[in-house]
Amino acid sequence: MDLDVAQIRAFVRAAEELHFGRAAAALSLSQQALSKRIARLESLLGTRLFLRGPGTVTLTDAGRRFLEPARRTVAAADAAVAAVTDTSRPLRVDVWGHLYAPMRTLAEVAHEAGTLTLGHGRDLPSVTQALLRGDIDAAFGRAHPPLHPALAHRLVRLEPVDAVLPTGHPLADRDALRPDDLRDSVLWTPGPLDRLDFLHRFADRFGITGRTAGVNLGLAHFLADVAADPRRFTLLPADVPLPDDTRGLRTVPLVDPTPLYAWSLLWRTGDRHPGLDRLTAACAAHARTGRWLEYTPSRDWLPEPP
Incomplete structure (x- = not known):
């Protein structure tokens, strides 16, 4: 029929x-x-x-x-x-996970992907709906299961994660920390933990029972809340630049294992905008030259190993 x-x-x-x-x-x-x-x-x-x-x-x-x-x-x-x-229409790309600065990665590949227009999605569910409706062509952020079956997914970058601690924290003078060392500390999160998959899984995996949620009003405000209590800590990808006016904080690498934050590209199955092929190719090239996808199970930790 x-x-x-x-x-x-x-x-x-x-x-x-x-x-x-x-x-x-x-x-x-x-x-x-x-x-x-x-x-x-x-x-x-x-x-x-x-x-x-x-x-x-x-x-x-x-x-x-x-x-x-x-x-x-x-x-x-x-x-x-x-x-x-529609071959001349810019590729419409949205991002989420703004506190972790996804634009750092997109900026490295954007000039090779043709003309892009960028949105400002709130979270994975809202971006998923925008993809399914055809409002955008691709999205970039941390993708975690379950993903909608109509979406395709490609892992783009794995970033080591540091602990961010107030300078008065008992562990702030260490050169490196194991995630287990943070068990007696309070994880400060930018919103309810059940909506923050990576932080939630980290806390469960490494026995972090002290958990307190703030409000996501931007990185500077969030880090000022972390600095306000010497028991607190949070996690950020190692390359996220801290605001210039952030005081009273220290970043400490995490080792044995090193948590990795996974950035992915999503698109709707069947969407063949030519810019999408260029964007995925640019991501793959930078992953090779920049060693973006290095992962050693004995050394690193991922909630969902690739």
Whole structure:
């Protein structure tokens, strides 16, 4: 049977939102027009895709089975159009994990990847939704499972992580620390720990029971909070530049093992913007020359080994 891409697109957006009003608004349609497209699709397929109740929308078993192939169909249609009409459009890239300065890595490869436009995503879930909607072409940050099955993923860089301690901390005069040495200290985090996968896994793995969350108002504010209590510490990739006005802090390398922070590139399967190939190639070249992907299991620690 011949399927209408507009109807499939309406289904995919409604399935992601589980709300016909929001889905219609995202597609610049009236809710009635969205409902008609989905009804025609259900009629053509001969099965219901949604169960509609008072104020609720859920997928049927058939709808759940149809969703991933439908996403791939929409992505393929978009890629086909882009191949002949959109070759000069800049590659749209978003980032997350701003406290850890993802732009340091992107800046090293951007000039080799063609023209980029950059967004400012909040976190992995929000960036994932932007990728699935087609609002952006690629995203850069720490990707951790479970990733959406419609997204492709490439590890780009592994960065050693340092402990950042107040100068009054009992361990601040050490030349290096083992993660286990921090068990009696308080991990200061820029938000609830259950939303910060790397820090959460580090605390669980190395027995850090003292955990306190601050508010992410930028690196300078966050580090000032760390410096305010000699029991506190936090973690930052070793190359993150500290603000000039940060006082009362010392960075100490972590060894035996060295935690590594993993940066990855994500994109929607089927998106073939030519800039994406250039960006992934530039990342791979810099990984080779800059030894960005060095990992020794006996020496290093990763929450998810590559």
